[in-house]
Amino acid sequence: MNSNDLIDFVKAAMPYLEEVPTVQILKFMSVIQKPKGTKLFSEGKRHSNFYFIIKGAAKSYYLKEGKEICLWFAFENETLGSIMTYNGMPSNETIELLEDAELVCYQSDVLRKLAKENLAVSNLTHKMLEEHALFLEYRLHQLLFISGKExxxxxxxxxxxxxxxxxxxxxxxxxxxxxxxxxxIRNQG
Amino acid sequence: MNSNDLIDFVKAAMPYLEEVPTVQILKFMSVIQKPKGTKLFSEGKRHSNFYFIIKGAAKSYYLKEGKEICLWFAFENETLGSIMTYNGMPSNETIELLEDAELVCYQSDVLRKLAKENLAVSNLTHKMLEEHALFLEYRLHQLLFISGKExxxxxxxxxxxxxxxxxxxxxxxxxxxxxxxxxxIRNQG
DNA sequence: TAGTTCATGTGACAATTGTCACAAACTATC
DNA sequence: GATAGTTTGTGACAATTGTCACATGAACTA
Known part of the structure; x- marks a missing residue:
């Protein structure tokens, strides 16, 4: 995927990118390919990227006494990252590809700097955060209020x-x- | 509390407000008093406010088969609101004062409009969302990974x-x- | 002060869920 | 298609937790 294709693609996939000037977008975005099993984020490490999935699947998990516990899964047309690393802190989760993937890679440090100066970029990151917060709220609600079966x-x-x-x-x-x-649960109805 | 006091107060309490011009702040902020038991948000209703607690305490809860289940508590110097109503949707939670309270009341609809046009305001709401997302992530982590006792x-x-x-x-x-x-748990150690 | 209400503690029991062990089914690779 | 490794299903049992019922004690009201 070349620059023009990338711009067309991400603008179609992410309507709230429309107002961000192309020249800005190219400063913080690129397209990459990664094989299944790749760890995009590792627990305890800092990362200055996050990703949009063009093709593929990923999971986020913590390790608890050697066992993986999954926070979320992500598929095509979803954004994937860690709010901790976005804030410059070490990651508290590991994010791993479940399938070979094609990804849009955002540089979050560049994005944050741009957002401080550019209203369109600020509105973009605002929108992304909002979606993330809504997802977390939904998850929290599920865990607190609803049985495993439900x-x-x-x-x-x-x-x-x-x-x-x-x-x-x-x-x-x-x-x-x-x-x-x-x-x-699956076998009893 | 008059306008000048309010501005001094909120700027001291919220460092990320520093860059927002005073004239803008007064468009979306006011100070109110409310007695214990007041429901600032009600499940199923739309609200275009959120709050900063100068003095007092509040809880957020859902109703599940007649029982209240608490999502969070908030005290002095904390911000209190609902991401759902912030997005214009009906509230999925009830927020109730546990004590008589003095509050800074934000008009979220005005704030959102300003944020679309004003970089400083956009950075402010960005920061608030980020804090909220970090809190939700912490709660989620606690519920998924840690026992009730812990x-x-x-x-x-x-x-x-x-x-x-x-x-x-x-x-x-x-x-x-x-x-x-x-x-x-409390009586066994 | 008596009466009422509400918050909290506690025992008995049932239901749910986790853990462990193992079997069966499916995948991948040579 | 034989083998090894992985994923999924299932039974037995233990541990945890919820539910119900009731007791206690504190706070508030009349």
């Missing part, structure tokens, strides 16, 4: 593709139940 | 004042355990 049913309803592309082990940890409990 | 211990450590100002019933729902379980 969370499973909601996931089947809202994101059935997850079950085609992510292992049940990862999904169980995402739902906050053990692998065995998820297996029983 | 969550209790972390709360004692990080916010002991909560136990002076909030009922154990509310704290139990905040921690995601039953009132009885919290009682046992």
């Amino acid at each position: 969370r499973y049913e909601n996931l089947v309803e809202s994101a059935p593709e997850v079950f085609q592309r992510v292992s049940l082990t990862d999904i169980a940890s995402y739902l906050g139940v053990s692998r065995e409990t998820l297996s029983r | 969550r209790y211990e972390n709360l004692v450590e990080s916010a002991p004042e909560v136990f002076q100002r909030v009922s154990l019933t509310d704290i139990a729902s905040y921690l995601g355990v039953s009132r009885e379980t919290l009682s046992r």
Whole structure:
């Protein structure tokens, strides 16, 4: 994908980029390819990038006593990153590709600097943060108010593709139940 | 509190307001008093305000089968609002004052309009969103990775004042355990 | 002071869920 | 297609937690 294609693509995919001048966008964006298994973020490390998924899938997880516990999954046309590293802190999560992927790579440090000076860029990052906060709020609500079984049913309803592309082990940890409990939920109705 | 006092106060309390011109601030801010029990937000309703607590305490909760389940508590020098209503959607939570309170009231609709045109205001709302996202991430991490007992211990450590100002019933729902379980945690160590 | 209400503690029991162990099914690779 | 490795299903059991019922004690009201 060349620069012009990139601009056309990201503007189509992200309507709130429309107002950002092309010359600015090219300062903080590029397209990369990465194979399955690549760790885009590693726990404890600082990163000054985040990503938009053109093609592929990823998971975010923490390690708890050697076990992975998934925070989220991301697929095509979703943005992927860590609010901690966006703030310059070390990452508290690991983000790993579940499939070979084509990604738009944002340089978050450049983006933040631009946002401080450029209203269109500021509105862009504002929008992204807002979407992230809404997602976190939804997750929190699910965990506090809804049983494991209901969370499973909601996931089947809202994101059935997850079950085609992510292992049940990862999904169980995402739902906050053990692998065995998820297996029983699936087989009992 | 008059206009000048308000400006001095909020600029001292919120460093990221420094760059916002006073004339702009007065467009979206005022100071109000409200008694204990006031519902600043009600589930299902739209609101175009959010608040900064000068003095007082508040809780946010959902209703689940008649029971309140607390999302968060807020005290002096904290900002309080709903990301849903900020986005123009109906509130999914109720926010209620636990004590008589003095509040800075922001008009979020005015603030959003200003942010679209004014870089300093945009940076302000950006900063607020970022803090909110970090808080949600912390809560999510606690719920997914840490046992009820550890969550209790972390709360004692990080916010002991909560136990002076909030009922154990509310704290139990905040921690995601039953009132009885919290009682046992407290008496066993 | 008596009565009422509300917050909290506690015991008994049931239900849910996790853990462990192992079997079955599926994948990938040679 | 044989083998190794991974993923998923399942049974037995233990541990945790929730629910229900009731007791206690503090706070508030009349």
